[in-house]
Amino acid sequence: MRRIAAILLTCMVGFGPIPVHAVQPDEIMADPAKEARARDLSRELRCMVCQNQSIDDSEAPLARDLRLLVRERISAGDSDRQVIDFLVARYGEYVLLKPRVERQTLLLWLLTPLALGGGALGLWWQHRRREQLAERDGEVKLSLTPEEEARLEKLLAAQASDKPR
C-alpha cells in the first residue's frame, strides 16, 4: 500500500520504478551461509535513491551495486560489523535503516520506554491521588452510625426471608 500511495506521490515528482528486479539470480553467492548473511545485512541497509526501501527489496540499479558490494565484502572475509562500518564510512548514517544509538538519535530510541514509563507513572500517581481523595471523602460519607448499621442488618434479614433461595 505504501508503495502505491508513494507512487501517487512520486509520479507527481516525476520518477517511476525502474523495471529491474530486486536480488537477481546472478548476484547470489555460492555459499548459502554467506548468502544468508548477505540477505540479512541487505535488509538493514537503505537504498539511498528510493523511498524507505531496503536494498534487499529495491529494484534500483544503485541497490544492486550495494548488494554486490555487501557480497564482495563478505567474501573478502569481513564480519557483519565491518561491512556495516565500511558502508557507513562510505555513505554516512543515512544508509542504516536502524539508526545507531548516538547523541542525535537518543530521543528516537528513548521515546518508547520514556512514554511507557511516564504513562505508567502518571497513571499510578493519579490513581493514588484519587484514592486519597476518595478515602478522605469516604471517612465522612461512608461510615454508618450504629443505628443505621442495625437498620441495614434488619433490612437485609427481611429481604433474605422474603426470597429464600
Next chain:
Amino acid sequence: MIAEFGHYALVLALALALIQSTVPVIGAQLRDPALMNVARSTALAQLLFVAISFGALVMLHVLSDFSVANVYENSHSLKPLIYKITGVWGNHEGSMLLWVSILALFGGLVAAFGNNLPLSLRANALAVQGWVSTAFYLFILLTSNPFVRLAVPPIEGRDLNPILQDPGLAVHPPMLYLGYVGFSISFSFAIAALIEGRIDAAWARWVRPWTLMAWVFLTLGIAMGSYWAYYELGWGGWWFWDPVENASLMPWLAGTALLHSAVVMEKRNALKVWTVLLAILTFSLSLLGTFLVRSGVLTSVHAFATDPTRGVFILLILCIFIGGSLSLYAWRASSLKQGGLFAPISREGALVLNNLLLSTACATVFIGTLYPLGLEVLTGERISVGAPFFNLTFAPLFVPLLLALPFGPLMAWKRGDLLGAAQRLYAAGIAALIAIAVLWAWTRGGSTLAPLAIGLAVFVIAGALTDLAERMMLFRVPLSIALRRAFGLPRASWGTVFAHAGVGVALIGIVCESTWNTELITTLKPGDVARVAGYELKLDSINQRQGPNFGEMLAHFTVSEGGRTIGAMAPSKRSFTTRAMSTTEAALLSRGASQLYISLGDTAASGAIAVRIYHKPMVLLIWFGPVLMAFGGLLSLSDRRLRVGAPKPARAAHLQPAE
C-alpha cells in the same frame, strides 16, 4: 461545461460550509432552535453539492475530456472504464476531492440520522465539521483545483500510473478515507462537548458507533492496501513501515485505543478527559497523515521546500486544528468532572493498560516517522528509520498487550479478580503450551521465537473463545440453554470475541510468513522445472499478448505436487507505452491459507527468464485476521444498544448474562 459546473458546485459547497461553521454555533449560544437547525440543512445541502462536484470529475474522466488538466495528466482514451473511474482519485487533486466528499458524507449522515442527539450538541458538532470542510474546500480551490482547463487541449492523455491500474485502487483509497475522515465525527463531538463543557456516558454512546464505523473502514482499508502491495509489487512483502503506511497506522492505533476507552466512559462514566483527548488526537493524526502524504514532504524535505504552496497550506490547517483543539482541551478539560472510581485490577484497569500500550505504540510510530524529517530540518543530518527499528520497538509493546488481552473481558468492572480470570484461562493457557510444544518438536533446530509467538496467538484466540464460553455458561448449564444464551448475548459481546480472535489469527499469519517463508530466485527456460517447498513448477511456455493499453509477456507454469497437477499459474510483465513503464503481475495460487507466489524478472538473451518463486505458509491469515476484526466491529455496530438512541430496558432480560 461539466468542469465549470463541478467547480461552481464546489464553490457553493464552500459557501454552505461557511454558513454551517458559524450560524449553528451562534444558535447554540442563543439557545435558538431555528438557528441550530441550520446545521442540519446546510450539512445535507453541502453533501448534495459536493456529490455534484465529484460526479462532474468522474464524468470528465469517463468522457476523457483532455481539455481538463487533471484528466490529461492522469487518463488515456484507451484505458479500461473501471480505471477511468478509479483514476479520479489516483492523483492528488482527485483524491482531495474524494476526501472532502467523504467528509460531507459523514456530515450528512450525522444530520440525517442524528435526530436522537441533543439539539445543541448536534449543532455544535456539525459546526466543527463545517470548520474542517471549509479549510479543505479552500485548500482544493486555492491550491489543487481539479477542474482547471488547459488553454490548448491535447489529443491524448498521459495515462494513469500503471501500478495504480488495478482493482485495488477502486477499494483501497475510498476505504482508507472513510476511516481517516470518519474519525472527524468523534473529533467534532469532542470539540462540541468541550464547547458545551458537558460530557457524560450518553456522549460516549453517541460517539461510539461513529468511531466504530470509521475504525472498521480503516482496518479494512489498511488490510486491503497491504494485500494490494503484496501482489502488485512483486517481492511478496506486505508491510514496509513506510511513512505513508505509518500515516495510516497511527490513526488506527489511536482509534483502537479510543474505541476501548469509550467503552469505559459509556459503561462506567470514567476516563472522560482521556477519551476526549484521544478523540482529538485520532483525527489530528488523520490530518497529519494527509499532510505527510499530500505535501510531498516525505519524498524529501527539499522537494517540499521548492514547491511549498500545498504543503504550507496543509501545515497551516494542521496547526490551526491541532493547536486550536488542544488549546481548547487544555482550557476546558479541567471543567469535565471525573467519574467512577476503579481498582487497578479491573475491567477498567485492563482497558487503561490497553490504552497505555496502544498510545505508546502510536507514539513510537510517530517519532519513527517524523524524527528523520525533524533532524534534517534542524541539523541537516540525514538518517533513516526503517523496518528494523520498528520491528525492534514494537515487539516489546505488543507482547504484553497480547498477553493481557484475554484477561480484559474476563475481568469484572470496578474491582476484578486476577486469579479468578487466570483460572478461567487455564484451558487457553494449556492450548497455547501444547501449540508451543508441538511446534517446537516439529521444527526442531529452527527458530525458537516463532513457536512462542504462535503460542501467544493461540492464547489470544483461545482466550477470546473462553470469554464466549463463560458468557454462554458452557459446560455449566445444559447445552441447549448454553446455546440459547449464546443467541441472547448482545451482538457487541460477539463482536469483541471476533475482533480479539482476529488479532490472534493475524499474528499466526505474520509469524508463519516471516519465519517459514521459502524463496527461490533463479532463471528458467521453457521446459525447466523449479522445486519449492515440495511443489514442482514447470515453465511450459512464454508468450506475448496485447492488452487494451499495454503489451504483456506471460509465462505459463504448471504446478504439481507429488506428480499430481494441482493448478496453473501465469505471472506476467506488462509494459505501458504511454508512460514507458512496466509492472510485474505476480501469479498467486492458494493452498488453504498458504500461497505460492511467482513474479517475473528480466529476460536474458538466451530466452531464459529470471523468476522469484515463494511459498508463503499461512500468509492469507495476515489479512483474514483484520477481516475478522472488522467483522467483529460490524457486529458490534449492529448491537441494538447503539442503534437505539436512548438506553431502554432490554425486553429479553432473562436471556441477558449478568455482566
